[in-house]
Amino acid sequence: MAEAPGDIEQLIDLMARLPGLGPRSARRAVLLMLKKRGAVMAPLATVMAQVAVSARDCARCGNITNSELCEICRDERRATGELCVVEDVADLWALERGGAFKGRYHVLGGTLSALDAVGPDELRIPRLVERVAEEGITEVILALNATVDGQTTAHYIADVLTASGVSLTSLAQGVPIGGELDYLDDGTIGAALRARKRF
Template structure:
């Protein structure tokens, strides 16, 4: 921690900003100064937006999404396909899929993936609620949209096991060449998967 050179209020702001992902001690200092300089246009609105977010945002008890309503906007949307659930690791993955516009169903946020290294066990994830949602007679398919990492795939297997006996179709995202991607830069695993899952042209 470098020597404190500004007043305690400014130092506290810098310290808190430095804990944000993407900002270090130096960039937090720069950000704080910028905020202070643009008090009316940046600091005041941001303080207010944070206060509002702090007061109103809650975690949806159905799917684990964050929103200002309970259940969340997606869970309440009557146009969403009730026969499918998309299982994601985190809210950021839900946001990414929503931006793609490819999902017409609802989600289930696990809140993490199983990890022996990080000590994440099945009871740390929102698995029980997933199993009870899957028990809904209207449910037909569970799409596992988990990251293609070792922990993500381990979790996918565990979730599949937990859902056995419900007579559901459990699917996962396709592996392959990213759109716009160059073969030369892709790893062998991705290329092998892309060849194996080739589609008629």
């Protein structure tokens, strides 16, 4: 009465753990893979196994890389003295897609959270303090998410770094480009109004 052979059930269970996929869509994904065993499934398995072995955290900034240091930390042109602090690699990728930042990053690996018992030592905060002292950093940009946990973490980091005398900045808050006021939440409209600038 089993629907599928054991290893296929196991594959569906594992796929269902990925974000964006539930049990139903994991089953559909596995069925497509089974239809395209040569074109999708085999290469996917190969690349995945390879990445599982080769990927590691950059020893300096915490970005994902295949070497000791990531591409950005190895790039001497990016030693601008500006350090952008982000929660996660996803945020680093988002900033890189924007292409506006030319300095280096520091990936915390999460936010402080009393609920999940995440303290400063679980994140890369001690390493951030060392880097600010060692790398001639002049400005630390706190690019943390505009959530409660993100902002708590930003304030904690600001406290810790005050003694170093480094300049601390954060991302501007306001209306997104292309955004319509009617669809924005009150908090964003309030922040954009408070930070209004001369036209």
